[in-house]
Amino acid sequence: xxxxxxxxxxxxxxxxxxxxxxxxxxxxxxxxxxxxxxxxxxxxxxxxxxxxxxxxxxxxxxxxxxxxxxxxxxxxxxxxxxxxxxxxxxxxxxxxxxxxxxxxxxxxxxxxxxxxxxxxxxxxxxxxxx
Numbered sequence: 001x002x003x004x005x006x007x008x009x010x011x012x013x014x015x016x017x018x019x020x021x022x023x024x025x026x027x028x029x030x031x032x033x034x035x036x037x038x039x040x041x042x043x044x045x046x047x048x049x050x051x052x053x054x055x056x057x058x059x060x061x062x063x064x065x066x067x068x069x070x071x072x073x074x075x076x077x078x079x080x081x082x083x084x085x086x087x088x089x090x091x092x093x094x095x096x097x098x099x100x101x102x103x104x105x106x107x108x109x110x111x112x113x114x115x116x117x118x119x120x121x122x123x124x125x126x127x128x129x130x
Contacts, residue, residue, distance in 0.1 A: 068114075072107045079104035 082100040
């Protein structure tokens with residue numbers, strides 16, 4: 001099984017459109033993401049499989065979250081470089097620059113939504129009576 005990643009979820013946003021992903025298309029965001037994960041053979045849990053190279057993938061939620069944050073950071077850095085290259089005139093390909101910027105923007109928005117859901121879940125757990 002594959003790991004849940006920002007890149008895979010970003011791809012599902014691009015396939016379904018940002019409005020549909022955010023729940024404006026009549027589908028709850030959680031249901032949409034879950035359906036996309038299932039269609040791609042993903043699961044939202046620890047991955048016990050080992051890659052072909054023999055190295056184990058991220059095992060815990062913290063590892064997956066850390067990997068996702070690093071990936072979003074990489075996209076943001078690539079976006080900054082692409083913008084600087086375009087402004088400096090070292091590249092004329094505005095299409096690729098805009099794709100890079102949009103990928104970074106979509107990844108950041110998705111990460112913020114995941115963060116909000118995690119915080120909501122934490123608050124709900126803290127409100128529970130023991």
